[in-house]
Amino acid sequence: MQEKYSAVVIDDERLARQRLIRLLNKFDNVEVVGEAFDVSSAKRIIENLTPDIIFLDIQMPKQSGFDLLEQLSFEGRIVFVSAYDNFALKAFDVNAFDYMVKPVREDRIEKMLERLSKSEGSNISNQRFNYEDKIFISDNKFMKFVNLKEIILIQSTGNYSKIFIQNGEKHLLYRPLKDWENRLPSNKFCRIHRTCIVNIDYVEKLEKWFNYSFRVYIAGFEAPVMMSKTYSSVLRNRFS
Incomplete structure (x- = not known):
């Protein structure tokens, strides 16, 4: 049809x-x-x-x-x-x-x-972004275009997601993490936890942690973020 x-x-x-x-x-x-x-x-x-x-x-x-x-x-x-x-x-x-x-x-x-x-194909809103795209974001304070490659990390808070941008800005959007996972270019963005997606261009190093988990050090972040055992193989393969 x-x-x-x-x-x-x-x-x-x-x-x-x-x-x-x-x-x-x-x-x-x-x-x-x-x-x-x-x-x-x-x-x-x-x-x-x-x-x-x-x-x-x-x-x-x-x-x-x-x-x-x-x-x-x-x-x-x-x-x-x-x-x-x-x-x-x-x-x-x-x-x-x-x-x-x-x-x-x-x-x-x-x-x-x-x-x-x-x-x-059959769904107009499900095409993946290109890494060079600009996307429009809107929260309670800002409405602006953001270069996709400047997004460092996205964290989930229920049906909301917090976006961390290279310039230090943070934006809370009403959009679940699964939607981001379906739209972001998979060669650049990787889910490392059920609550977190990272841009691998900003990953500096991985550190082994307890129970086969890892700590992920990201440029611009003082504290590392955790990568669970479930998702560890995907990101480790990128750095192997």
Whole structure:
């Protein structure tokens, strides 16, 4: 069965919105579930509908498409749609899936959807991050983009996780550790305990401890973190 993606179109120009929606409606695997004309309405619609894809204009009155992403926790795919190509590099810095220049053609949308289907399989939100990606995090104090490679360690606290970043920041997010384990690149991040995932680029040494466990020394941390016997073979093999 073909995957059907829900989509929201965000553009301050009504005619541009309507044209893109007409094009998207030609595809059986896309359902446009909402549209917005500015950042505030887009934020409200996306949070209510949680679409798989947002088609996002960049230059809008008062706030831009990039401003929207800084206010939003969104795990779906971002497709920028702009009249200019000079924002493309910045768009991919925030992990955009695609960048389309207006006026968008039907065959261009078709190619994007084909690539999306091949890359995502059956679940749009379960693709692993790349180590060079930037991810958006939001807690009670901060909303910001973080380079994935700057995350040193993630610790679990029930359904919450605490992220430790290279610059010394700590962020508590409502996201269980299992979700991180499924999304992080497995060649760089390793679970060493039921409550902890580490970035192996920051691991300095392993020290044998009691009952076949290990203490893991991590750059920037004074105290080591414990690695249980259950997970020890994975990390030890990386350093053997």
